[in-house]
Amino acid sequence: MRSLIDIKELSLEELDSLIDTALDIIANPLKYSEKCRGKKLATLFFEPSTRTRLSFEAAMYELGGNVLGFSEASSSSSAKGESVADTAKMISCYADIIAMRHPKEGAPLVASMNASIPVVNAGDGGHNHPTQTLADLLTIKRKKGRFNNLTVGLCGDLKFGRTVHSLISALSRYEGIKFVLISPVELRIPDYVKTETLNKKGIEYVETTDLVGAMPELDILYMTRVQKERFFNEEDYLRLKDSYILDLAKLENAKRDLCIMHPLPRVNEISVKVDNDPRACYFEQALNGKYMRMALILMLLGID
Amino acid sequence: MNIDSIKNGIVIDHITAGRGMELYSLLKLDTLDCSVVIGKNVGSEKMGKKDIIKIDADIELDTTILGYIDPEVTINIIKNGKIVDKKGVTLPERLVNVISCKNPRCITSCEQELDQVFTLTDKENRVYRCLYCETKAK
Numbered sequence: 001m002r003s004l005i006d007i008k009e010l011s012l013e014e015l016d017s018l019i020d021t022a023l024d025i026i027a028n029p030l031k032y033s034e035k036c037r038g039k040k041l042a043t044l045f046f047e048p049s050t051r052t053r054l055s056f057e058a059a060m061y062e063l064g065g066n067v068l069g070f071s072e073a074s075s076s077s078s079a080k081g082e083s084v085a086d087t088a089k090m091i092s093c094y095a096d097i098i099a100m101r102h103p104k105e106g107a108p109l110v111a112s113m114n115a116s117i118p119v120v121n122a123g124d125g126g127h128n129h130p131t132q133t134l135a136d137l138l139t140i141k142r143k144k145g146r147f148n149n150l151t152v153g154l155c156g157d158l159k160f161g162r163t164v165h166s167l168i169s170a171l172s173r174y175e176g177i178k179f180v181l182i183s184p185v186e187l188r189i190p191d192y193v194k195t196e197t198l199n200k201k202g203i204e205y206v207e208t209t210d211l212v213g214a215m216p217e218l219d220i221l222y223m224t225r226v227q228k229e230r231f232f233n234e235e236d237y238l239r240l241k242d243s244y245i246l247d248l249a250k251l252e253n254a255k256r257d258l259c260i261m262h263p264l265p266r267v268n269e270i271s272v273k274v275d276n277d278p279r280a281c282y283f284e285q286a287l288n289g290k291y292m293r294m295a296l297i298l299m300l301l302g303i304d
Numbered sequence: 305m306n307i308d309s310i311k312n313g314i315v316i317d318h319i320t321a322g323r324g325m326e327l328y329s330l331l332k333l334d335t336l337d338c339s340v341v342i343g344k345n346v347g348s349e350k351m352g353k354k355d356i357i358k359i360d361a362d363i364e365l366d367t368t369i370l371g372y373i374d375p376e377v378t379i380n381i382i383k384n385g386k387i388v389d390k391k392g393v394t395l396p397e398r399l400v401n402v403i404s405c406k407n408p409r410c411i412t413s414c415e416q417e418l419d420q421v422f423t424l425t426d427k428e429n430r431v432y433r434c435l436y437c438e439t440k441a442k
Contacts, residue, residue: 083415083417084411084415085415085418102411103409104409104410104411104413104414104415105407105409105410105411105436105437105438105439106410106411106412106434106435106436106437107411107436109411109435109436110411110415110418110436124411124437125409125437126409127409127437127438192438192440196425196426196431
């Protein structure tokens with residue numbers, strides 16, 4: 001029985017296979033519409049996340065399955081003090097697969113160690129969010145047709161941004177990747193990402209505070225939100241939240257085939273005027289997330 | 305101090321001076337019925353001074369944790385008054401309930417019945433990370 005807690009658990013072959021399945025789902029949706037008939041997905045969301053939860057639910061419905069669960073901790077037994085382990089054991093009696101989001105880092109791993117059904121990490125605090133990375137990878141594949149020889153700009157909150165850490169980890173396995181890490185000094189990428197991923201694998205990267213200066217060389221620009229929920233101190237949040245706002249003027253020197261990505265939700269870090277630019281890929285990225293979650297559910301349930 | 309004063313047992317030698325009691329506690333030697341002697345600040349040619357623990361019983365002792373706590377330690381197995389095995393210690397791949405995760409966002413911070421598990425992620429730099437949240441051990 002297999003779970004997905006961290007993107008690194010997937011081999012490159014498995015990632016390729018998931019992407020192939022997702023592309024086939026896009027091309028032949030009817031072929032997959034009954035694949036999960038009689039199966040149930042439990043969405044255990046101990047912290048609100050409309051998009052990820054709806055994406056998982058839409059994925060399961062489009063595979064012909066059903067969904068049960070809760071969308072905040074206050075409506076679950078954790079409010080009564082139930083442990084994650086007990087919740088996982090109990091849900092294993094009712095469902096075939098779990099998608100779990102939890103504010104505490106490592107909670108989905110604890111669930112996977114105790115559940116008798118597959119567990120998908122749908123985000124654990126500032127730690128991992130592997131299905132967002134799957135969405136990111138499918139978007140890159142569809143837009144660029146490759147994962148190698150790309151200059152990838154990551155902009156915004158690189159310190160707490162789990163999607164950024166997971167994407168670096170995933171892309172670091174390919175040849176010819178260069179990262180341009182654009183952030184205020186306070187929100188720079190953590191040292192361990194540099195020492196244990198970038199330096200260890202000999203990946204080229206630069207750190208800068210200058211978004212406009214970095215723009216011309218980028219093939220991909222991955223924007224992130226400065227997330228209020230990751231700060232203990234509201235003052236720090238208010239000081240840094242508007243650090244980088246992407247607008248059409250900043251895109252003037254960008255490549256014509258730049259791919260602008262964002263894990264969403266956006267607050268104000270991308271001007272709405274950018275939405276109509278053909279380089280804006282973030283809503284398509286959300287759609288790709290649904291396809292990859294469909295592919296993942298099929299893989300973890302062992303359905304061809 | 306002579307180690308041949310034990311007939312059958314274990315001598316944990318070359319403990320960094322001052323850490324003998326810590327190792328005694330971590331190895332739960334207080335639960336043994338046999339004689340256990342802790343030598344503090346014993347003279348050592350190699351180390352100047354060292355601590356030493358002698359366990360006067362032929363028992364199985366899980367010493368994997370010692371590699372994390374004090375990598376210079378050597379373990380001598382004594383049979384019939386003679387050293388029959390002498391080995392150093394290596395960094396354990398996994399530490400269970402030895403150190404605690406300090407990350408307030410870690411699941412172990414609110415579910416205290418969970419084992420505190422750390423895994424060796426970088427042998428060269430002796431880096432251990434929490435199994436759950438991957439925070440580096442301090």
